[in-house]
Amino acid sequence: MSPIHDTLVVGAGVSGLAYAHARGPSADLVVLDAERQAGGLVRTERTGTARQFRYELGPESLRFEIKGGLTDMLAELQLAAHKPPGDAAQRFLVYRAKLHPAPLGPRMITTPMISFAGKLRLLAEPFQDPKVGNDGSVADFVRHRIGREGLAALLDPLVSGIHAGDPEQLSMRACFPRLVELVETHGGLFKALFKTRGDPAPSVMKPEGGCQAVTDALATRLGDKLRLSTSVSALEFDGTTWRVHSSRGVLEARRLVLAVSCQAAARLLATVAPELARAIGSIQSDNVVSYTHVWPRERVGHRLDGFGYLVASREKMNHLGTLFSSSIAPDACPRSHVVLRTLLGGARKSELIDASEGDLAEIVRREVGPMLELRGEPECVVVQRWRATLPRFDLAHPERLRAIERAQPPGLELLGNWLYGIGVNHLVAHARERAHAVARTA
Numbered sequence: 158m159s160p161i162h163d164t165l166v167v168g169a170g171v172s173g174l175a176y177a178h179a180r181g182p183s184a185d186l187v188v189l190d191a192e193r194q195a196g197g198l199v200r201t202e203r204t205g206t207a208r209q210f211r212y213e214l215g216p217e218s219l220r221f222e223i224k225g226g227l228t229d230m231l232a233e234l235q236l237a238a239h240k241p242p243g244d245a246a247q248r249f250l251v252y253r254a255k256l257h258p259a260p261l262g263p264r265m266i267t268t269p270m271i272s273f274a275g276k277l278r279l280l281a282e283p284f285q286d287p288k289v290g291n292d293g294s295v296a297d298f299v300r301h302r303i304g305r306e307g308l309a310a311l312l313d314p315l316v317s318g319i320h321a322g323d324p325e326q327l328s329m330r331a332c333f334p335r336l337v338e339l340v341e342t343h344g345g346l347f348k349a350l351f352k353t354r355g356d357p358a359p360s361v362m363k364p365e366g367g368c369q370a371v372t373d374a375l376a377t378r379l380g381d382k383l384r385l386s387t388s389v390s391a392l393e394f395d396g397t398t399w400r401v402h403s404s405r406g407v408l409e410a411r412r413l414v415l416a417v418s419c420q421a422a423a424r425l426l427a428t429v430a431p432e433l434a435r436a437i438g439s440i441q442s443d444n445v446v447s448y449t450h451v452w453p454r455e456r457v458g459h460r461l462d463g464f465g466y467l468v469a470s471r472e473k474m475n476h477l478g479t480l481f482s483s484s485i486a487p488d489a490c491p492r493s494h495v496v497l498r499t500l501l502g503g504a505r506k507s508e509l510i511d512a513s514e515g516d517l518a519e520i521v522r523r524e525v526g527p528m529l530e531l532r533g534e535p536e537c538v539v540v541q542r543w544r545a546t547l548p549r550f551d552l553a554h555p556e557r558l559r560a561i562e563r564a565q566p567p568g569l570e571l572l573g574n575w576l577y578g579i580g581v582n583h584l585v586a587h588a589r590e591r592a593h594a595v596a597r598t599a
């Protein structure tokens with residue numbers, strides 16, 4: 158039996174890695190992961206005869222706040238990240254099967270996506286009660302603040318893009334806490350925009366070499382504290398010490414950090430903390446399919462002068478949107494080609510997780526093809542099926558979080574995308590905050 162460690166971290170996705178890194182090099186800590194490679198959902202790969210095309214299977218880009226969290230972590234790792242060049246920051250939305258620039262700012266007035274009455278309703282946002290709609294669904298909040306058309310045209314595609322979920326089923330406070338806070342603090346969204354104009358804004362950026370460069374750098378720094386191909390099967394807790402049964406033997410620690418998916422956390426906690434396991438196990442997760450397609454540039458008519466586009470559910474399409482991956486990161490492939498990534502599934506079309514590669518190709522050909530003016534066949538296709546991967550922050554989530562916090566045994570820390578946010582920026586900020594809390598109490 159090895160000595161009792163201070164901390165064992167189960168899960169070397171970005172949450173577990175960021176936590177371990179923030180505990181500092183002197184921490185007596187071991188990180189275990191079942192896979193042969195660290196990073197969890199963060200995966201950057203290559204395809205093509207000379208592996209000349211780089212693409213992402215998980216996150217495409219990361220959101221950097223002005224300071225703290227991810228921004229500080231990247232500085233510590235001495236990694237660079239870049240904003241998409243020039244026009245590539247532009248987002249498109251689909252309206253009547255055509256791409257339109259997202260109607261943000263003054264474009265809201267001119268966009269054909271919202272009727273005249275819908276625009277008037279949108280402009281009435283500052284007069285809506287800032288206390289109404291904040292604790293209901295995303296759809297309730299948006300309908301109250303900017304009306305039905307604003308929901309259908311603007312928020313519905315955004316929700317599909319981030320949460321792959323249904324705005325009627327998702328909790329506003331759990332999915333978009335910052336927007337609720339802005340309304341509660343400033344009295345409305347337009348008022349908040351006006352009062353915070355000129356404040357430095359967060360930016361969406363791509364780490365140099367792809368998103369996996371971040372988890373690779375974290376893993377390298379951990380050295381032999383990271384044990385891969387080590388699956389944890391059971392936990393025991395005697396009130397002071399956690400015993401972790403893994404495929405490579407039993408380890409003990411005073412502190413256990415579970416940084417795994419909600420399904421894995423619920424399974425591992427079932428005997429040691431049944432009430433907590435039940436609360437975590439009640440989280441539903443959505444499927445998503447990532448369909449990467451690489452094209453010779455001359456076979457693509459659209460300029461791809463943007464980040465990508467999202468599809469509102471009223472368009473009745475099968476896919477959620479397409480990222481213009483090689484516009485976001487021009488070094489992802491030679492200039493002769495473009496890399497596109499279409500996302501399908503989510504709560505809208507969950508069953509597509511089992512669609513054959515041929516059926517997925519047909520959806521892309523029929524729906525994406527005309528909008529991006531794709532001609533002929535792609536040069537390479539890579540399909541990744543993420544089954545039950547995106548946790549659904551449904552209306553029960555705020556109460557569930559309170560139950561999880563109440564039922565947590567001493568010495569246990571929970572991290573992951575099923576708690577307070579899905580984005581890597583949220584996960585890193587949360588992991589670092591918990592790691593720094595240990596240092597404060599030491």
Ligand SMILES: Cc1cc2nc3c(=O)[nH]c(=O)nc-3n(C[C@H](O)[C@H](O)[C@H](O)COP(=O)(O)OP(=O)(O)OC[C@H]3O[C@@H](n4cnc5c(N)ncnc54)[C@H](O)[C@@H]3O)c2cc1C
Pocket residue numbers: 167168169170171172173189190191192195196197198199214215216217218219220387388389390416417418421445447543546572573574579580581582584
């Ligand atoms: C298609 C897609 C696109 C996305 N796009 C973005 C984006 O653009 N921007 C963004 O910020 N976020 C994005 N996300 C979300 C983000 O990638 C995830 O929320 C985040 O990577 C989750 O990290 P994690 O460490 O919490 O969990 P995970 O990455 O799931 O890591 C958990 C780890 O635990 C390990 N594990 C599980 N069970 C055990 C066990 N029993 N024993 C040992 N190890 C175990 C797993 O092997 C895994 O490595 C996207 C996600 C997907 C799927």
